[in-house]
Amino acid sequence: MNSNDKKWTHLHTWNEILSQAEVWKGVLQMLRRSAPAERIIDTSSDQQEWLFVGCGTSFYLAEAAALSWTLLTSLPARAIPASEILLFPRLLAADGQKQAVVISRSGRTSEAVRAARVLREELRIATLGVTCAKSSELEQICSESIVLSAADENSTVMTRSFTSMLLCLQFLGAKRAGKLQFIERMETMAEELAPRVRTIAAEVEAFVHRTEFEDYVFLGQGPFHGIAREAALKVMEMSCSYSQVFHTLEFRHGPKAIVTPATCLTFFLSETAQKEETEVLSEMKELGGATVAICNRAGETIQQASDLVIQMDTAGDELALLAPYTVPCQLMGFFTGLRKGLNPDEPKNLTRVVILD
Numbered sequence: 001m002n003s004n005d006k007k008w009t010h011l012h013t014w015n016e017i018l019s020q021a022e023v024w025k026g027v028l029q030m031l032r033r034s035a036p037a038e039r040i041i042d043t044s045s046d047q048q049e050w051l052f053v054g055c056g057t058s059f060y061l062a063e064a065a066a067l068s069w070t071l072l073t074s075l076p077a078r079a080i081p082a083s084e085i086l087l088f089p090r091l092l093a094a095d096g097q098k099q100a101v102v103i104s105r106s107g108r109t110s111e112a113v114r115a116a117r118v119l120r121e122e123l124r125i126a127t128l129g130v131t132c133a134k135s136s137e138l139e140q141i142c143s144e145s146i147v148l149s150a151a152d153e154n155s156t157v158m159t160r161s162f163t164s165m166l167l168c169l170q171f172l173g174a175k176r177a178g179k180l181q182f183i184e185r186m187e188t189m190a191e192e193l194a195p196r197v198r199t200i201a202a203e204v205e206a207f208v209h210r211t212e213f214e215d216y217v218f219l220g221q222g223p224f225h226g227i228a229r230e231a232a233l234k235v236m237e238m239s240c241s242y243s244q245v246f247h248t249l250e251f252r253h254g255p256k257a258i259v260t261p262a263t264c265l266t267f268f269l270s271e272t273a274q275k276e277e278t279e280v281l282s283e284m285k286e287l288g289g290a291t292v293a294i295c296n297r298a299g300e301t302i303q304q305a306s307d308l309v310i311q312m313d314t315a316g317d318e319l320a321l322l323a324p325y326t327v328p329c330q331l332m333g334f335f336t337g338l339r340k341g342l343n344p345d346e347p348k349n350l351t352r353v354v355i356l357d
Contacts, residue, residue, distance in 0.1 A: 012155040013238070013344040017330050018201070020160040021194035024323065026150045027164045028187050031171045036144045040099075040128055041176050047097045050077040051125070052169070053085065054103040055111050057158040057233060061103055063226030065169035068319050071223065072173035072182065079226075082115035092123055100127045101169065105153070105161040107136020110356035116141045130168060132161045155345055156352045157237050159330045162230060163323040170319060185316035192314055193324050200310060201331050207308040208335040211290060213264040216243035218329070219251055220268035221277060227322050228268050231329030238333035238344045248277045251284075259289040266332070268325055269295035269302070271318045281305045292332075294325050 008014040031037050050069055052062035062079035069077040082102070084091065092098070100119045104112040107129065116138055119125045129142035132152035139145040151164030167186055174182040216235050220228035225247055232243040246255055248267065259265070267281050274295070282305040285291050293306040297313055310328045312321055337344045 011343075011345050012153065013157060013159065013334060016153050016155055016160045017327065017334065018197050020163055020323075020327060021190045021197060023151050023160050023164055024167055024190040025187070025194075027148050027167060028171065028183070028190065030148070030150070031146075031168060032183075034146060036128075036146050037172060037175065040144050041172065043126075044099060044176060045097060046075060048075070048099045049097070050075065051092070051098055051100040051119075052077065052079045052103065053082050053100055053112065053115055053119075054079075055082050055109055057162055057230060058103040058105065058109075058112065058165075060226045060230040060233065061162055061166050061169075062101075063229065064166055064223055064322055065101070065103075065173075065226075067223040067226065068166075068170050068322065069173040071319060072170070072179060073177045075176075082109075082111040085115040085118055086111060089118055089123065092119075092125070098125045100125050101130060102127055102138060102142060103130045103165055103169075104136075104138050105132045105158055105165075106352070107131035107133045107138035109138075113137050113141060130165050132165070156347050156350050157234065157333075157344065159234075163326055166326075167323050170322070182317050182320065185320045188316070189312075189314055189320050189324060193312070193327075197327065200328055203308065203310065204328055204331040205335045207292070208332060208339055211264075211307075212262075212339075213290065214242070214260075214262040215258060215264070216241055217251070217255075217258075217263060217265045217289075218243065218245045218268070219248040219265065219277075219280070220245075221248050221270055221273050223319060223322060224268040224270055224325065227325055228266075230326060231266060231268075231332075234326075234330050234333035235336060236333075237347050237350060239336035239340055239342060240348055241336060241340075248273075248280050251280060256284065256287065259284055259287040261288050261290065263289045264292065265289045266292040266294065266329060267306075269293055271296055278302055278305070292328075294328055296321060 066077040066079040127142040129145040218228040
């Protein structure tokens with residue numbers, strides 16, 4: 001433990017960020033023997049459209065999970081905010097079989113719970129609840145539930161719960177597709193990341209303290225776009241900073257007008273489209289922006305065009321990178337908040353669970 005660690009051991013957010021890789025190991029082991037996971041896979045069909053439902057962070061999780069599901073299984077899937085189901089339920093009333101996954105860390109978020117009830121009782125759609133809290137209202141409503149109690153948190157801002165529930169849904173997709181090597185890849189990824197989290201934290205801390213930014217931009221394509229949206233939210237929640245998110249190549253079409261030396265642009269570089277995404281990275285560096293590259297492996301072009309490079313350096317399917325890619329941006333939000341004199345455990349205007357009257 002270094003001296004900085006000692007300053008923050010009392011902060012739930014810090015400890016929960018650092019604990020993620022170890023928690024992932026336990027979650028993946030639990031899922032291998034989960035009866036609800038087996039039942040949901042055994043009863044699913046190729047005719048089903050999968051709906052991933054959540055609010056806030058859980059909705060961004062749903063976006064990443066839906067695209068992961070399609071890429072892993074070649075079956076249709078989409079993400080939808082819980083509020084859309086409540087306000088526009090006819091959007092889901094079309095013919096065809098559906099399986100819904102409702103995501104809520106607490107299992108008590110009002111919109112998520114109400115959406116689960118509408119899905120099951122009014123629309124007659126089978127529901128799987130994914131949560132981190134035992135004996136929740138969501139668990140009672142859904143047809144099946146998976147509870148990742150080891151990933152639950154004391155903090156307001158979601159960190160390890162987000163990544164753990166994402167891994168859970170990727171696990172289900174891989175199991176549905178019979179891609180057992182992908183599950184093994186996730187397990188190996190957790191083992192590899194565990195000893196590196198503190199090193200990544202030190203790199204992010206040093207970067208945050210070198211320069212002060214007015215704007216934060218997060219860029220990702222495909223399944224990495226949901227991760228980019230979650231990263232923007234983490235920085236916004238923990239540091240009250242202005243942050244935006246775009247598809248990487250879309251940033252060229254107008255939004256790049258905001259780029260200045262006070263703009264921090266974080267790129268989630270995929271392996272599928274790394275050449276095209278790196279071209280945008282280089283272009284933004286030439287425009288004077290400060291650039292962060294989160295990637296699996298960084299070649300010379302990425303290194304030269306980036307002020308900070310975080311490499312995962314792992315083998316296997318790039319979908320296994322989604323959870324670890326999230327960690328540096330959780331740390332960015334944490335350290336930026338501290339730099340501003342804020343307490344990440346007590347984010348402004350936020351509560352741990354949104355309960356509506």
